[in-house]
Amino acid sequence: MIDRRSMKNIEVELKQLIIDTLELQGISPLDIASEAPLFDGGLGLDSIDALEIGLALKKKYDIHIDTDSTEIFNYFASIKNLSRFVISQQQITS
Amino acid sequence: MKPVHTPAAESGIHETHLSFTLQHWCLWQSEETPLTDHWPGGEVLPYNGGSADVGFLPMMQSRRLSPLARAACAVAHHCRQQSGDMPSVFFSCHGESQYYFEMLDGIAAREDVSPSRFSLCVHNAIAGLSSLHSTSFQPYVSLSGGTEGLFAAFLEAAGLLLEAPQVLVVCYEQPLPEAYRAYLATSKTTWALAMVLSRAGNFGHQLRLTRKPGKGLSTTEDSSQSLVQAILENRRSSLCHLDRSVWQWSLDDV
Numbered sequence: 001m002i003d004r005r006s007m008k009n010i011e012v013e014l015k016q017l018i019i020d021t022l023e024l025q026g027i028s029p030l031d032i033a034s035e036a037p038l039f040d041g042g043l044g045l046d047s048i049d050a051l052e053i054g055l056a057l058k059k060k061y062d063i064h065i066d067t068d069s070t071e072i073f074n075y076f077a078s079i080k081n082l083s084r085f086v087i088s089q090q091q092i093t094s
Numbered sequence: 095m096k097p098v099h100t101p102a103a104e105s106g107i108h109e110t111h112l113s114f115t116l117q118h119w120c121l122w123q124s125e126e127t128p129l130t131d132h133w134p135g136g137e138v139l140p141y142n143g144g145s146a147d148v149g150f151l152p153m154m155q156s157r158r159l160s161p162l163a164r165a166a167c168a169v170a171h172h173c174r175q176q177s178g179d180m181p182s183v184f185f186s187c188h189g190e191s192q193y194y195f196e197m198l199d200g201i202a203a204r205e206d207v208s209p210s211r212f213s214l215c216v217h218n219a220i221a222g223l224s225s226l227h228s229t230s231f232q233p234y235v236s237l238s239g240g241t242e243g244l245f246a247a248f249l250e251a252a253g254l255l256l257e258a259p260q261v262l263v264v265c266y267e268q269p270l271p272e273a274y275r276a277y278l279a280t281s282k283t284t285w286a287l288a289m290v291l292s293r294a295g296n297f298g299h300q301l302r303l304t305r306k307p308g309k310g311l312s313t314t315e316d317s318s319q320s321l322v323q324a325i326l327e328n329r330r331s332s333l334c335h336l337d338r339s340v341w342q343w344s345l346d347d348v
Contacts, residue, residue: 022157024153024154024157026153027153048210049210055208
């Protein structure tokens, strides 16, 4: 069971990770809504950004992303979805 | 302008003559230079703390630009602002050498390669980004050094001018990573030069170049940077010795 506090923490952590990794100058975690789409409008990221985020997740959380998975679009849809994905992967490995 | 080949004194050896009208030029380099006198008909962009200003781009487009890409995109942008869209020739001997050396270092250390770094260090990346930034639908070519140095860009421009009224030539270099410097001539600064060229005889200064075949003097200086220096000092003619040729150029009044 994921408590609300740890979900919130990981969301902020992921927002900062994305800002640092993708060099989003002038943007703070407060500017990114957890439910807003990361791609297709929203923050306006592209496919190279998705690969870069995947690499950052691997480095920071040791998470391997299966690029053949049909679920991948859902994981990367928003910060909220990405947070759920990261927590679920951490629970698998812990 | 169509290249003209004329026989030189030695049998079977040809000179190549290229002539253009220089419509406009724009230069940036990572070194503050006293701007007392430079070539007419163009501008030197502000030093801006050692990083070319790309404030004309939205953050999502400028965020990934390397120092070299910022310089090249800035001078290309200013020339397109002045002269409109046109086919372009992007030239650099070594391109994003800092990026690809860092990447090779990382691979040697068994680290993962950054996808954006990889995509941005291919040789035509800067030309592609500049085309995207200006929403250009005009063709562009991206050239590397070869034996003719940056003069290869003028040969390509002469070809493109057979079909287009004007061509944008963008040349850019940066200091090589330390590991390469024992083997190759390196630029002392990061710089980018854009020139709008049209056919000879139009209104504007005339840029004339002559290539003579032959063994040039071996030099450790970057031949491209000597042109930049000439522009900044308002020198209107020079000789440039390369491995297989000697290029003579002059900028003449109308």
